[in-house]
Amino acid sequence: xxxxxxxxxxxxxxxPRPQVxxxxxxxxxxxxxxVMADVASRILVTGLKLGAxxxxxxxxxxxxxxxxxxxxxxxxxxxxxxTFRTGTVGANGQKASVGVLVKLEALNNTYRLSVRAMHGKxxxxxxxxxxxxxx
Amino acid sequence: MRAPAPPFLVFASAHVHFFLKxxxxxxxxxxxxxxxxxxxxxxxxxxxxxxxxxxFCEPVALSAADFSARWTALATSPTDDPxxxxxxxxxxxxxxxxxxxxxxLALVQLASLSSFEGxxxxxxxERSDYTFSLAxxxxxxxxxxxxxxxxxxxVYRCFLYARLLPP
Numbered sequence: 063x064x065x066x067x068x069x070x071x072x073x074x075x076x077x078p079r080p081q082v083x084x085x086x087x088x089x090x091x092x093x094x095x096x097v098m099a100d101v102a103s104r105i106l107v108t109g110l111k112l113g114a115x116x117x118x119x120x121x122x123x124x125x126x127x128x129x130x131x132x133x134x135x136x137x138x139x140x141x142x143x144x145t146f147r148t149g150t151v152g153a154n155g156q157k158a159s160v161g162v163l164v165k166l167e168a169l170n171n172t173y174r175l176s177v178r179a180m181h182g183k184x185x186x187x188x189x190x191x192x193x194x195x196x197x
Numbered sequence: 198m199r200a201p202a203p204p205f206l207v208f209a210s211a212h213v214h215f216f217l218k219x220x221x222x223x224x225x226x227x228x229x230x231x232x233x234x235x236x237x238x239x240x241x242x243x244x245x246x247x248x249x250x251x252x253f254c255e256p257v258a259l260s261a262a263d264f265s266a267r268w269t270a271l272a273t274s275p276t277d278d279p280x281x282x283x284x285x286x287x288x289x290x291x292x293x294x295x296x297x298x299x300x301x302l303a304l305v306q307l308a309s310l311s312s313f314e315g316x317x318x319x320x321x322x323e324r325s326d327y328t329f330s331l332a333x334x335x336x337x338x339x340x341x342x343x344x345x346x347x348x349x350x351x352v353y354r355c356f357l358y359a360r361l362l363p364p
Contacts, residue, residue, distance in 0.1 A: 079271050113256035115264045141264055143257040161257070163268055178271035 077182025081189040083175045085197045093168040095138060101166065102140035105195050110188075112142030112164055137169040146184050160184045164192065173197070 087093050106112045142164040150158045160180045167174040173196055179185040259267070 107256070111254040111256050113258045115259045115261060141261075143259045143264060143267075144254045145257050147253045147255060161267070162254075163264065163271065165268070178268060180271070 077186045079178055079180070079182050079185050081177045081182075081185040083173075083189055083193050085173055085175075085193060087168075087171045087173060088197060090171050092171050093138060093173070098138040098140060098166075098168050101168075101196065102142070105192070106140060106142045106164065106166065109195070110142070110144070110164075110192065112144045112162075115141035115143055137167040137174070139168075140166045142166075146179070162188055164188060166192070 091097075102114060107114050144162045144164075146160040146162050148158045148160065152158050162177065162179040162184055165176040167176075175189060175192055175196070177185045177189045177192070179188065
């Protein structure tokens with residue numbers, strides 16, 4: 063028996079799937095590799111239940127120590143992926159799931175948070191949640 | 198770092214005091230309960246925040262290459278790529294009479310016909326002055342039959358749009 067839910071303005075607002083926010087760290091504190099690893103472990107993995115994607119050296123957070131040829135410092139980076147399980151039942155009887163990818167970069171005392179999901183609302187929500195924990 | 202001022206919520210039988218501390222500052226997120234009838238009783242429970250957004254998440258372990266591939270695939274919104282149209286007209290009727298009542302009747306009939314067939318799940322709809330749009334997981338055959346049934350009344354002009362789901 064299919065559910066029947068008609069929500070006015072349900073589709074009236076669309077959000078882009080890529081969501082990006084740049085903001086300073088809380089208190090303006092400098093972000094080093096230890097802080098970034100702590101953020102990746104406690105906020106992204108433990109708190110938000112994201113699966114940690116290993117960086118270049120297999121760590122949860124990578125970068126920050128490499129200096130490229132033009133002298134630019136590579137930002138610290140933490141990656142995470144998750145599946146957002148919704149309560150919406152599709153035509154096949156299964157609950158809809160939305161994949162979410164999170165990329166958190168840090169340079170000096172500034173975070174750059176990028177979130178991409180299959181649905182823009184999920185991207186926006188994840189961006190707001192992560193930003194609220196860091197800013 | 199200074200913790201934000203804790204909000205104070207009052208319920209009928211108990212005072213509940215939240216201490217929301219920054220995740221980086223202190224790992225235990227204390228939820229303290231003071232019962233107004235048992236003033237000496239004070240219980241503290243660790244609460245991991247945020248609760249609402251994370252209880253539906255399931256971690257996914259991706260390699261760096263998989264992450265990069267999926268990251269690139271999600272670079273744009275479905276409607277951002279003009280080279281790959283996500284929507285096209287698959288059916289257009291010849292009737293050209295529209296009215297406010299027509300929108301409602303068409304919506305109701307489409308919904309009822311599709312629901313009766315048991316093949317449609319309505320996720321929502323939106324309306325403007327001249328169109329209404331339905332978003333659903335649908336059976337194309339059911340929607341085509343519904344549109345043709347509406348046309349028999351010689352009142353409605355129906356457009357059916359097929360919107361491709363993201364890969």
